[in-house]
Amino acid sequence: MTLAEPSLAAVLIVLSELPGVGPATLLECRSHPDPAALLGRVVSGRAHREAILEPAVSAFTRRNKAAGRSADPSEVAAGWARLAIALDPAEELARHRADGRSVHVLGEPGYPERLTEDPVPPALVFSEGDLSVLAGPTVAIVGTRNATRAGRDLAASLGAGLGRVGISVVSGLALGIDGAAHQGLVDAELPASGGRPIGVIASGLDIAYPSRHQRLHRDVVRTGVLLSETPLGLRPTAWRFPARNRIIAGLADAVVVVESRATGGSILTAGEAVARNVPVLAVPGHPTAPASAGTNDLIADGAILARDIEDVLVAVGRGGALDVVGGPVGEGEGDGLRPPDGPDEAAVLAVLGVDALVLDEVLARAGLSLADGSLALAGLEAKGLLERRGAWFERTTREARPGRTTRRSGR
Amino acid sequence: MLANVPSAIVIGVDGHPVTVEVHVGQGLPGLTIVGLPDASCREARDRVRAAVMASGVKWPNLKITVNLAPSSTRKTGSGLDLAIAVGVLVANEDLAAEAVAGIGFLGELGLDGSVRTVPGIVPLVDALACEHVVVPVAAAPDAALVEGPHVRPVATLREVIAAASGDEPWPDHDLPARAPRTQADLDLADVRGQAAIRTALEVAAAGAHHLLMVGPPGSGKTMLASRLPGILPGLDRTEAMEVSRIHSAAGISLSGDLIRRPPLRAPHHTATMVALVGGGTDAMRPGEVSLAHGGVLFLDELAEFSPTVLDALRQPLEEGVIRVSRARFSARLPARVILVAAMNPCPCGEAGRPGACRCPDGILARYRRRLSGPLLDRFDLRVDVMRPQVEALLGGEAGERSETVAERVARARLAAHARGVRANADLHGPTLDRWAPFDAEAHAHLTDCLRRGRLSARGLARVRRVSLTLADLAGHDGPLTKRFVSTALALRSDVVLGAGVAA
Numbered sequence: 001m002t003l004a005e006p007s008l009a010a011v012l013i014v015l016s017e018l019p020g021v022g023p024a025t026l027l028e029c030r031s032h033p034d035p036a037a038l039l040g041r042v043v044s045g046r047a048h049r050e051a052i053l054e055p056a057v058s059a060f061t062r063r064n065k066a067a068g069r070s071a072d073p074s075e076v077a078a079g080w081a082r083l084a085i086a087l088d089p090a091e092e093l094a095r096h097r098a099d100g101r102s103v104h105v106l107g108e109p110g111y112p113e114r115l116t117e118d119p120v121p122p123a124l125v126f127s128e129g130d131l132s133v134l135a136g137p138t139v140a141i142v143g144t145r146n147a148t149r150a151g152r153d154l155a156a157s158l159g160a161g162l163g164r165v166g167i168s169v170v171s172g173l174a175l176g177i178d179g180a181a182h183q184g185l186v187d188a189e190l191p192a193s194g195g196r197p198i199g200v201i202a203s204g205l206d207i208a209y210p211s212r213h214q215r216l217h218r219d220v221v222r223t224g225v226l227l228s229e230t231p232l233g234l235r236p237t238a239w240r241f242p243a244r245n246r247i248i249a250g251l252a253d254a255v256v257v258v259e260s261r262a263t264g265g266s267i268l269t270a271g272e273a274v275a276r277n278v279p280v281l282a283v284p285g286h287p288t289a290p291a292s293a294g295t296n297d298l299i300a301d302g303a304i305l306a307r308d309i310e311d312v313l314v315a316v317g318r319g320g321a322l323d324v325v326g327g328p329v330g331e332g333e334g335d336g337l338r339p340p341d342g343p344d345e346a347a348v349l350a351v352l353g354v355d356a357l358v359l360d361e362v363l364a365r366a367g368l369s370l371a372d373g374s375l376a377l378a379g380l381e382a383k384g385l386l387e388r389r390g391a392w393f394e395r396t397t398r399e400a401r402p403g404r405t406t407r408r409s410g411r
Numbered sequence: 412m413l414a415n416v417p418s419a420i421v422i423g424v425d426g427h428p429v430t431v432e433v434h435v436g437q438g439l440p441g442l443t444i445v446g447l448p449d450a451s452c453r454e455a456r457d458r459v460r461a462a463v464m465a466s467g468v469k470w471p472n473l474k475i476t477v478n479l480a481p482s483s484t485r486k487t488g489s490g491l492d493l494a495i496a497v498g499v500l501v502a503n504e505d506l507a508a509e510a511v512a513g514i515g516f517l518g519e520l521g522l523d524g525s526v527r528t529v530p531g532i533v534p535l536v537d538a539l540a541c542e543h544v545v546v547p548v549a550a551a552p553d554a555a556l557v558e559g560p561h562v563r564p565v566a567t568l569r570e571v572i573a574a575a576s577g578d579e580p581w582p583d584h585d586l587p588a589r590a591p592r593t594q595a596d597l598d599l600a601d602v603r604g605q606a607a608i609r610t611a612l613e614v615a616a617a618g619a620h621h622l623l624m625v626g627p628p629g630s631g632k633t634m635l636a637s638r639l640p641g642i643l644p645g646l647d648r649t650e651a652m653e654v655s656r657i658h659s660a661a662g663i664s665l666s667g668d669l670i671r672r673p674p675l676r677a678p679h680h681t682a683t684m685v686a687l688v689g690g691g692t693d694a695m696r697p698g699e700v701s702l703a704h705g706g707v708l709f710l711d712e713l714a715e716f717s718p719t720v721l722d723a724l725r726q727p728l729e730e731g732v733i734r735v736s737r738a739r740f741s742a743r744l745p746a747r748v749i750l751v752a753a754m755n756p757c758p759c760g761e762a763g764r765p766g767a768c769r770c771p772d773g774i775l776a777r778y779r780r781r782l783s784g785p786l787l788d789r790f791d792l793r794v795d796v797m798r799p800q801v802e803a804l805l806g807g808e809a810g811e812r813s814e815t816v817a818e819r820v821a822r823a824r825l826a827a828h829a830r831g832v833r834a835n836a837d838l839h840g841p842t843l844d845r846w847a848p849f850d851a852e853a854h855a856h857l858t859d860c861l862r863r864g865r866l867s868a869r870g871l872a873r874v875r876r877v878s879l880t881l882a883d884l885a886g887h888d889g890p891l892t893k894r895f896v897s898t899a900l901a902l903r904s905d906v907v908l909g910a911g912v913a914a
């Protein structure tokens with residue numbers, strides 16, 4: 001350790017890099033009268049004898065044991081010591097402040113206002129992009145990774161629509177709904193007065209996870225802000241996702257769950273929102289649709305029905321869609337798509353609702369032979385009216401119920 | 412005194428004649444076998460001696476040398492025992508050379524003098540150019556399948572000695588009852604609904620296209636695969652003989668009846684490499700792939716097979732033959748099969764269904780990696796098999812009967828014969844282009860698919876072949892239309908590769 005007393009931020013960064021130290025432990029370290037002394041105990045290999053750190057050591061020891069590795073607290077503490085000695089706090093702080101990134105410590109200037117009152121505020125937040133975005137109105141859009149085409153389309157249209165009325169969109173940059181919401185917003189290419197993407201991720205800011213979202217990751221940094229409480233270079237371990245979800249809930253004026261299975265991660269986000277008195281909205285689905293089982297449950301439990309963007313705007317006190325920028329709120333339905341050709345294509349399109357179907361289901365429901373059905377599917381795919389994903393055919397709807405939004409938004 | 416006795420060995424699926432030369436003379440008493448015998452063959456020494464003595468003949472206390480000619484081929488197994496025993500008896504003048512002239516001997520000897528059957532009776536008898544063949548009783552029905560030699564079944568060495576010395580006639584054994592093969596082919600009519608997979612099976616049969624079925628557990632993939640042989644054309648006499656010979660070489664009794672229907676083999680995913688592709692010992696026993704020759708090889712749970720095993724399948728699938736090489740010789744094992752494979756689309760059983768699949772990305776990626784690339788590319792047909800809907804199972808109309816489908820398949824095969832190939836799967840390159848031109852609309856559609864990345868250049872050739880088979884089945888003549896092309900595309904889903912990957 002360097003001779004100069006390291007800053008609180010630097011100490012907390014090193015502590016947060018120790019395997020097993022989560023948000024709760026770090027928050028306690030932050031509240032400790034002398035965090036630097038705590039780090040000193042870690043360096044001397046006695047973390048397991050420190051009341052604040054002991055639970056984290058024990059938890060990590062148990063995880064090791066479950067994975068069949070060494071299971072002695074003193075060994076874990078020794079491992080922490082080796083790591084802490086290797087990390088220079090000042091250098092770590094500098095590293096996390098390089099390349100346009102910032103470090104924010106709870107209680108110090110520059111820390112996101114919205115999170116200070118949080119029940120479990122992150123002791124440390126890393127950001128990249130324009131943090132001032134957090135000051136404006138925000139809505140979180142979350143949902144399952146493995147979403148239906150209709151779900152992703154709705155998320156994208158909500159993302160863009162919220163942006164047009166100047167509401168920023170908070171999401172987790174996961175595959176499926178999360179990514180679609182931000183992609184929709186980014187693709188709308190709104191002027192500066194529009195809403196912006198706020199990405200909260202479970203990995204370090206330098207790691208785009210999933211890697212398929214590398215480009216979106218960059219776009220969010222460019223047009224909005226990316227946040228994480230995970231130090232640079234760390235990939236997201238399983239426990240970081242629920243922890244990340246609480247930040248999403250904490251940053252939003254309302255949380256919209258677009259699609260979720262009965263036990264999906266977005267149900268946890270909704271729970272975090274309820275704990276923070278943040279309104280929860282859920283998009284309803286057909287009772288038999290697995291992707292809507294969770295959102296239907298939420299509605300049954302009292303969540304606000306989110307049929308379209310108007311419902312969301314009303315929930316955040318912005319009913320009537322004022323101050324539209326970059327085009328009307330509901331823009332983008334069915335644009336540029338040619339209509340179906342002939343009765344077979346119409347029949348196929350008619351049986352393709354929100355649910356994805358496999359070939360045999362399409363044929364059986366549309367009452368077509370394989371040859372006629374294949375011809376119709378090929379025609380619809382060429383027109384961009386349907387999409388084939390693996391074995392599944394999905395209709396490329398822009399909006400489940402076109403018309404309502406545009407009518408009420410006073411285009 | 413010197414004796415020559417004809418016998419044979421089997422390597423791979425082929426019999427090779429072997430002349431057992433025995434010399435009995437002065438010298439240190441004992442029996443030496445030369446001519447590249449393997450360990451199991453060298454053990455004949457003890458079996459032959461015990462069997463001769465058990466048959467009431469005095470063992471010559473002389474130096475006995477057995478040469479197995481030609482000496483360039485490795486001799487394996489115990490099938491030469493009987494010939495060696497007869498050779499010793501002739502060389503020692505216990506039997507007259509004329510009494511066994513023109514007779515080939517096949518069979519293993521027990522220590523008590525009994526004559527036991529050996530694997531490969533059909534190729535063995537076939538390899539012997541003799542007027543008479545002496546075989547174990549159990550092997551006689553299969554031996555009789557080979558046209559030409561007169562089969563003499565024996566139960567013991569004692570019977571051979573008695574007959575050859577003229578004391579008794581050649582025995583007249585009751586042969587094991589011929590069990591005619593009543594392979595009740597399963598009928599396609601039992602498959603209700605599922606139009607796509609029914610057509611895929613028909614196309615696979617007609618064009619000999621490999622078929623991959625993708626579907627969750629319980630979607631009846633095994634039930635579907637087992638109905639493919641029933642719509643394939645029967646085997647003609649030459650094919651039946653070839654298939655029967657392979658099964659015989661693998662040690663499977665034919666019960667005296669040729670295999671006339673295309674076989675179906677369904678090895679488990681735990682099967683070893685040797686069990687699957689054959690080889691292993693010097694005898695180079697045919698494996699499951701060869702046993703499926705002329706028929707269907709069904710690999711259920713394809714993703715569970717070891718990558719090395721799957722890799723070893725690629726060459727046979729391409730060439731229709733497995734080449735096994737050893738230091739001194741090599742063998743060609745026939746392996747012309749229609750490969751039908753089945754797999755789950757994803758580990759959770761929800762078949763990757765948007766909004767329902769619970770598989771984490773990492774697991775999906777690993778699952779897909781196992782099967783990616785070259786092997787998947789062998790399948791002209793890749794079809795999704797979902798659980799049949801209840802209404803289709805109960806109310807749905809019964810499918811066409813296998814008999815009706817088989818007639819169309821046979822007609823399509825005739826169309827392929829006219830192109831100079833066995834089936835459309837054998838059409839490649841310029842030949843394929845010549846026989847399968849597209850009309851303008853089909854061409855435009857395919858160009859569009861290629862442009863949008865829905866189809867790769869390699870996939871195009873496979874779509875072309877399948878389109879041609881579809882046209883053959885429909886009795887269509889002339890350039891392929893968009894109707895056939897779009898059906899072929901529908902039967903080639905990017906099931907495993909996930910979204911956005913060209914088929």
Ligand SMILES: [Zn+2]
Pocket residue numbers: 757758759760761762763768769770
């Ligand atoms: Zn799955």
